[in-house]
Structures are given as C-alpha cells and as structure tokens.
Amino acid sequence: MNLRELVSRTRSFRRFYENHPLTPETLEDLVDTARLTASAANLQPLRYMISVDAQVNAQIFPHLAWAAYLKDWDGPEEGERPTGYIVILGDQRYTKTSAWDLGIAAQTILLGATELGLGGCMIGSIKKDTLAMTLEAPEDFEILMVIALGRPKEKIVLERLGEDGDIKYWRDEKGVHHVPKRDLDSILLRRFGDR
Known part of the structure; x- marks a missing residue:
C-alpha cells in the first residue's frame, strides 16, 4: 500500500x-x-x-x-x-x-x-x-x-463535499459513517509555475 x-x-x-x-x-x-x-x-x-x-x-x-x-x-x-x-x-x-x-x-x-x-x-x-x-x-x-x-x-466512506458546504460527518441507516472532504481545487489557493 x-x-x-x-x-x-x-x-x-x-x-x-x-x-x-x-x-x-x-x-x-x-x-x-x-x-x-x-x-x-x-x-x-x-x-x-x-x-x-x-x-x-x-x-x-x-x-x-x-x-x-x-x-x-x-x-x-x-x-x-x-x-x-x-x-x-x-x-x-x-x-x-x-x-x-x-x-x-x-x-x-x-x-x-x-x-x-x-x-x-x-x-x-x-x-x-x-x-x-x-x-x-x-x-x-x-x-x-x-x-x-x-x-x-x-465502514467509513469519504464523500465529496456537497454544494451546501456542510462538513459534518453522518451515519446512514446501515451504520456506514460518511465523511465529506473538500476537493483539491477548493483548498489549493494558487498555483505557481507551469501546469
């Protein structure tokens, strides 16, 4: 891994x-x-x-x-x-x-x-x-x-943060724990250099 x-x-x-x-x-x-x-x-x-x-x-x-x-x-x-x-x-x-x-x-x-x-x-x-x-x-x-x-x-599942911006984790009816994560573009403020 x-x-x-x-x-x-x-x-x-x-x-x-x-x-x-x-x-x-x-x-x-x-x-x-x-x-x-x-x-x-x-x-x-x-x-x-x-x-x-x-x-x-x-x-x-x-x-x-x-x-x-x-x-x-x-x-x-x-x-x-x-x-x-x-x-x-x-x-x-x-x-x-x-x-x-x-x-x-x-x-x-x-x-x-x-x-x-x-x-x-x-x-x-x-x-x-x-x-x-x-x-x-x-x-x-x-x-x-x-x-x-x-x-x-x-079981824990990573989710993409929704449009509402709610960062709170939750459990569904099966007990699966869901954790919203911000995407890379939303946390990377600036890029310097060629892409």
Whole structure:
C-alpha cells in the first residue's frame, strides 16, 4: 500500500471489535515509531501512557467524548469499545512546541495502526483533570490527547463535499459513517509555475 492509500484508509474509527485484544508490544511499537518523528527544536516534549488492560480501559472510557456531530450517539456501546489506548502527555515546560509534535506523533501512530490492520480515533475532548487523577499522571505533564485503538467495526466512506458546504460527518441507516472532504481545487489557493 502506498502512502496515499494508507492515508485514505486512516480514518477516525469509533466502533471496534472489543473481543479483539491488543498487546502492549503493539502499542509500544506505535509509540516507538512516533518517537522517531520530527520534533520542534528537537525538544521532544511528549510522553505516553498505554493501556490494553480491560479494567484500565473501562476507567479511561468515561473521560472521553465521542463524535460531536452525532448528537444522538454517546459513543461506542459495550462490545464496540476500544481495546487499547495511547494517552499522549506534554511536558508543561515546552507548551509552545507541544502542539506541533502532537499532530505529527498522533498521525504517525494512526498510520502505523492502519498498516497493522487496526484503526483508531484521536480524541481531544477529554475530561483532562479527572483522567489525569485516574491514571496518576505526573504533575509536570498535561494530557493533550487520547488515541483509542482496536480492530475497526465500522465502514467509513469519504464523500465529496456537497454544494451546501456542510462538513459534518453522518451515519446512514446501515451504520456506514460518511465523511465529506473538500476537493483539491477548493483548498489549493494558487498555483505557481507551469501546469
């Protein structure tokens, strides 16, 4: 699979086969790959906590908000919840650079998961203070994001953005998740040089 295919398949999956366990080694490998990516000023401010433990996962789950555009959906039901989590924390001494590193690391983790036949979802809507207490996170580190991981249990289809410009994703009657995307001409503001 080339990079474009890998990126196209790397979606925000929110339903998983909960009976498909992940191993700590799988999550460690994903973090280890993210560790190799670029870092602003090479400060490397990110730290990670991983869980594939069902009891810990159950403690993480209530601190997360899922799919804001799906107003009648509170997140995956039991049996469809993630079997692994990677919690990304930032060293508070380097808050000016953490955001750049966070995006690079999180996308790298999801690309790696996709390559393994897994799926995930970057979650930024988090009850950070209570999750930090639950996980006994070090005081000098702020929870920046949680990546939910597992074997995907849903189909996601990319759609061309409609003429109405509505960017909200939706689910159809069969549970297929549709994600509208702007086309290249609408995001490419100028072209310089010959075409």
